[in-house]
Amino acid sequence: MAREPRSGSQLPVTPTTLADVAERAGVSRQTVSNAVNNPDLLRPDTLERVRQTIAELGYSPNRAARNLRTRTSSLIGLRFTPAQEGTANAMMDRFVHSLVEASDEAGYHVLLFPADDEDPVGGYDNLLRSTAVDAFVVTDTYLGNPQAAWLSQQRAPFVAFGRPWDDDVARHVWVDVDGAAGTRLATQHLIDRGHTRIAWIGWRKDSPIGEDRRSGWLTTMHANGLSTTGLASRVEDVVHSGAEAAAVLLDESTPTAFVCASDTLAMGVLHTLWIRQLAPGRDIAVVGFDDSQVAQVFPVGLTSVRQPLEDVAVEIVRTLRLLLSHQPVEARGVLLEPTLVIRESS
Amino acid sequence: MAREPRSGSQLPVTPTTLADVAERAGVSRQTVSNAVNNPDLLRPDTLERVRQTIAELGYSPNRAARNLRTRTSSLIGLRFTPAQEGTANAMMDRFVHSLVEASDEAGYHVLLFPADDEDPVGGYDNLLRSTAVDAFVVTDTYLGNPQAAWLSQQRAPFVAFGRPWDDDVARHVWVDVDGAAGTRLATQHLIDRGHTRIAWIGWRKDSPIGEDRRSGWLTTMHANGLSTTGLASRVEDVVHSGAEAAAVLLDESTPTAFVCASDTLAMGVLHTLWIRQLAPGRDIAVVGFDDSQVAQVFPVGLTSVRQPLEDVAVEIVRTLRLLLSHQPVEARGVLLEPTLVIRESS
DNA sequence: GGGTCCCCCTTGATCGATCCAACTGCGCTG
DNA sequence: CAGCGCAGTTGGATCGATCAAGGGGGACCC
Known part of the structure; x- marks a missing residue:
């Protein structure tokens, strides 16, 4: 030898x-x-x-030899959805960076595998049965997504980034950001600046995340004795729709500020302001959601709700380690608080 | 059994x-x-x-058992640099998505590991010696970066996304996008639209990538018999610097169009135009580089040079497979052509 | 003196796949 | 009918680590 x-x-x-x-x-x-x-x-x-x-x-x-003997791989699987080119996607990329860092500190590496639209659990099944990964991080836990339920059934260790909104079915562990708290921050910030007619532009009603964010605006308005009638709009998450919604709201309800469910929609509002020669921040205040690069790079910096993705990643990895070492997990779900990044637009 | x-x-x-x-x-x-x-x-x-x-x-x-016996892992290592929140970073994320897809089709998965500023080759060394990955994809091959040279010396199989600019040292295989061709496209596009005074805002002189892109603008201008004196500026790659450079150029040389080395700088130009009440696309044309989300989401869509990252990823994986099967690689380097995505700003 | 610990270290077996050399029919040839 | 080649199959060895027992030797006690 x-x-x-x-x-x-x-x-x-x-x-x-x-x-x-x-x-x-x-x-x-x-x-x-x-x-x-x-x-x-x-x-x-x-x-x-x-x-x-x-x-x-x-x-x-030798990794392979160790993996074989210990029946572990020190790898965490993450399904990497194809680039859809929206601001939400950029948020996910920021999360992946955080996850790689947090995993590394716990001695894990992140393994990416692509999404297969035809077979949503195919990639998971493969990696699981070939014992290629120790656990998964699931990111797209919106209503009706089969991955979480399937993994639970397989008794595969995983932590979800995102609440199970249809919680009668889901019994898994998750970490999420309190969207309503984010819009509460945003709305209160605008109220503190003296605004009273604050409009909401959000997503369609079938999005639980969108409704959650909307509720933050709604409750804060009411808690401050402000009316919300005629000030809310629900549209598709594209710039164009945001611009249209802003135009309609400006015409019909004369708001002085906008809180949006995403930076994409906020971009739409800014577009409409631009066309109408209104200065964001001075004439009309705008707040977005996700603190995307667009918000940061935009000539008039966009105030935006920022998700604490670094903390989310750390919390997820911490929970994964508990799961993998068969220790009890204190809480089935952890909800983290976002922050408000204030820029010129408000 | x-x-x-x-x-x-x-x-x-x-x-x-x-x-x-x-x-x-x-x-x-x-x-x-x-x-x-x-x-x-x-x-x-x-x-x-x-x-x-x-x-x-x-x-x-069982992956581990197979890996142990065959001395392979079907994994490709990729150093995932920490989120720096610039438009260039978003480009890299788009590339990672493409790489995951391309790798999967060749039966490989992508393993992410974080960058360690203190020890630039630490992560590579570890994965290599523990035979955790079959090969690497190296993305930051700018001048003076030790990774490529170190990997070459270790005889580790890898393909670089990016040319070795100091090619007297480097002898490795690479795939890159022809930046000069991109700015040629951009400049010619503006010339075709009737512009004659086209300014350049690029990076500092010590960036070979920046100088490459600049050369595309320069040669196209000269090839069309147009003067470039007083029309070029080299600054830091931040919005603020782009805005300043645009202001100076507008005052001193009255250009009617701008070609920029990045979308970040283009954002700066748009900022200056906004302040001066000039309409991008109508009064002044602007072209960026990288077709980032900012360019797409911006109210006035930004014309931008788009790198064919999907093709880069496919080409990289193809080359990797040749390397790993010990087949000869036809060309040491492959240069792909970018395209111009035309929007309202030009 | 002898037994009992405990500490520190060694030996053989094992994880689950692939590699290797040999073995079995079977058909064909001389 | 022995001999040979070929295709398909077989058991044993192997990759390099960890697991599970198994010592050796000194300290300590009775």
């Missing part, structure tokens, strides 16, 4: 194995394994000697 | 193995393996019988 050490820093044809280290350090394989995984079991001087040999030979445990 | 088949569609505690399939189908393990990996070696009726058993038991080969 003797092997040549790495010449220079060149990778050898066959990488160093645990047995190589053992022989060189004059100990058994198990001792080397313990030096890596259970250092407390070794006498300090032995540990030091083995560690030095590991460093000398540039040894890293 | 007898195991219970899966009850219903529930995942068993210990998944089905190749030996289970063999026993149930009344053949040897090797025959099952061949049915999966070398179907031609089996008699049609045997193959059919084994395949049916595989389907019945819901068998998928």
Whole structure:
């Protein structure tokens, strides 16, 4: 089993194995394994000697062998939906970045696999049965999505980013951001600035996330004794629709501020203001949702609700570790608070 | 070795193995393996019988065991740089999506690992030595970046998205987009629309990518007999700088159009136009680079150069497969042509 | 002196796939 | 009828790690 050490820093044809280290350090394989995984079991001087040999030979445990024996992979699967080019998608990308960071700190890597429209659970099934990943992070848990239910049924460990809105079925663990709290922040911010006629432009009624965000605006308005009649609009999540809705609301209800369910819709409002020669922030205030790049780069900075995606990722990874180590999870769901990033538009 | 088949569609505690399939189908393990990996070696009726058993038991080969034996992982490593929140980053995210799709079709998955600023090759080294990935895709090959050179030296298979600009050192395989061709398209488009005084706002001189894009503008102007004196500006890639540069150029050289090295800078130009009450597209034309979401969502759609990232990803995966199967790669580098997405701003 | 711990380390078996060499029919040839 | 080649199949070894037992030796106690 003797092997040549790495010449220079060149990778050898066959990488160093645990047995190589053992022989060189004059100990058994198990001792080397313990030096890596259970250092407390070794006498300090032995540990030091083995560690030095590991460093000398540039040894890293073979992932495949370890995975085979321990029946784990240190990989977290994430279905990466195809680029749809909207502001919501950009939010997801920011989340993926956070997830990669958080996972790494817990010793996990993130494995991406594509979405297959025809077979929504196909990718999951494959990775699960071939024991390629330890767990999943599920991101699209909107109403009627089969993934979460399917994974639960398979007893596959996973954490969802997003609440199960039809909670009579779902019994899984989740982390989410309180959208209503976000729009409450936004609305209160505008009220504090003296606005009283604050309009809402949101998504269609069948979107639970949209209705949640809408409720934040609604309750805050009412809590402040402000009327909301004629000030709400529900449209498709595209710039064009946002612009139209803003035009109609301006004509019919003369609002002085807009709270939107997304930055995309807020862009639409800004478009209408532009056409009507109204200055955002001075004439009319606008607040968006998601703090997308558009909000940041836009010449007139767009005030927007920002989801704490870094925290979401950390919380998800923390929960995953509990699940994987079969420890009890304190709460089935965790709800995090968003923040308001204030810019020139309000 | 007898195991219970899966009850219903529930995942068993210990998944089905190749030996289970063999026993149930009344053949040897090797025959099952061949049915999966070398179907031609089996008699049609045997193959059919084994395949049916595989389907019945819901068998998928254990990834770890296969990886250990074959010394491959079917994983492609990609360093996922932390979210810097610029338009360039959004471009990378779009590329990752394409890469996941292209990899999947070739039977690979994408493994993300975070960037460590202190040790630029740390993540690579780890994955390489632990044989966790088969190859890498390197995305940040700008001047002076050590990754590519280091990987080459380690004889690690990888393909770069981006040319090695200091090509006296680099000898690796790459795929890139012809930035100069993009700005040529943009400039010619503006010339065709009757513009003669077309300004350039680009990055600082030490960016080879920026200089490449600049050259496309320069050569096209000269090829059409147009002067470029006083029409070029090199600044930081932030909105603010773009706005300033546009203001200076407008005052001093009265251009009627702008070509920018990025959408970020184009946003700055739009900002200045907004302040000066100039209508983009009607009074002054603007072209950006990268076709980011900002360009698409902006009320006045921004004309922008779009990189064919889907094609880049496909080409990268194709090249990787050649590398991994030790087949000769036809060309050390492949240069793809971008397209111009024309919107209202020009 | 001898037994009992405990600490530290070693040995053999194992995870589940693929590689390897050998083995079995079967048809054909000399 | 022995010998040979070919296609299909077989059991055993192997990849490199961890798991589960199994010592050896010193300290300590009776």
